[in-house]
Amino acid sequence: MPELPEVETIARFLRHGVDDKPGILGRKITAAQVYWARTVAVPEVSEFQTRLLGQQIQQVERRGKFLLMRLNQETLLVHLRMSGDLIVEPSDQDLAPHHRVVVDLDDGWRVAFNDARKFGRMWLVADPQSVLGNLGPEPFDRFFDDGGFYNRLNTFHRQLKPLLLDQHFMAGLGNIYTDEALHLARLHPLRLSSSVTFEQSQYLLSSIRQVLQDGIERHGTSIDWVYRGGDYQKYLRVYQRTGKPCPVCGSLVERLVVGQRGTHYCPSCQVLSALET
DNA sequence: CACGAGACCTGTTCGC
DNA sequence: TGCGAACAGGTCTCGT
Numbered sequence: 001m002p003e004l005p006e007v008e009t010i011a012r013f014l015r016h017g018v019d020d021k022p023g024i025l026g027r028k029i030t031a032a033q034v035y036w037a038r039t040v041a042v043p044e045v046s047e048f049q050t051r052l053l054g055q056q057i058q059q060v061e062r063r064g065k066f067l068l069m070r071l072n073q074e075t076l077l078v079h080l081r082m083s084g085d086l087i088v089e090p091s092d093q094d095l096a097p098h099h100r101v102v103v104d105l106d107d108g109w110r111v112a113f114n115d116a117r118k119f120g121r122m123w124l125v126a127d128p129q130s131v132l133g134n135l136g137p138e139p140f141d142r143f144f145d146d147g148g149f150y151n152r153l154n155t156f157h158r159q160l161k162p163l164l165l166d167q168h169f170m171a172g173l174g175n176i177y178t179d180e181a182l183h184l185a186r187l188h189p190l191r192l193s194s195s196v197t198f199e200q201s202q203y204l205l206s207s208i209r210q211v212l213q214d215g216i217e218r219h220g221t222s223i224d225w226v227y228r229g230g231d232y233q234k235y236l237r238v239y240q241r242t243g244k245p246c247p248v249c250g251s252l253v254e255r256l257v258v259g260q261r262g263t264h265y266c267p268s269c270q271v272l273s274a275l276e277t
Numbered sequence: 278c279a280c281g282a283g284a285c286c287t288g289t290t291c292g293c
Numbered sequence: 294t295g296c297g298a299a300c301a302g303g304t305c306t307c308g309t
Contacts, residue, residue, distance in 0.1 A: 002303090003302060003303095006302075065303080079304090080303090081304075082301070082302060082303055083302080117303095119303065119304080120303095165303090167303090167304080174303070175302060176302060220302095223301085223302070224301075239302095240301095261303095262300080262301085
């Protein structure tokens, strides 16, 4: 589910609330339960629970696909991986299936980390950099410009699809928005990054920003049973549209597997020549 | 350095 | 209808 637009949407909901649910800024943590130990990466579960007690949530931020809760003493980081979600709900509500960690707040509400596939992780650390490590640049960083992007593409000799998915290259893109951005930029997913011209790289960066911005404005993409709220799936150009017409030219969208990930593209709009592999 | 396979997990959908 | 295979929004590690 969660790529940059979905995580950004959740961060905004947590900060300001949504519908009948309050935001969590300023709340103090009164208890923490862990129902799947491996969800807590750092520190050990018992220490995680005791160290959270009494801490106040001062800010909620996003970096790449990580969600950061700034507490008065430490930072709680969350990565939702494939199926994770953060849900604000009344503290006395029955425990839903797949709740892995539940954090009670001092206003009668709680934050539940729901994660069917158990791939998600949480970290409670003094220094977020110890977790974020060498994440690549934020796509919307205004200091990340066309020249920098072009140079970065040329630093690697890799296929565009796996390179854009690599969080060390750039933070936040996942399988959906990578396919969408490559289609908008009319670049084949197997295109060699070092063969991309400066003009093409300019258009690729603006395409990445476009699909991410649109995704955020639509509150993310809801596919299957996993994600709630967003409706960007109504606007997808190629992702999971194998055999359906390309919205630009009408050719049928094709699917191939790249780096073990399903990859969707238009064979007419996204052409690969022998010199570009 | 770049790539592919396997691991971590559960749930849904597809094909016979 | 039943049942195994394939597939799913992510990332890490290992071998070549």
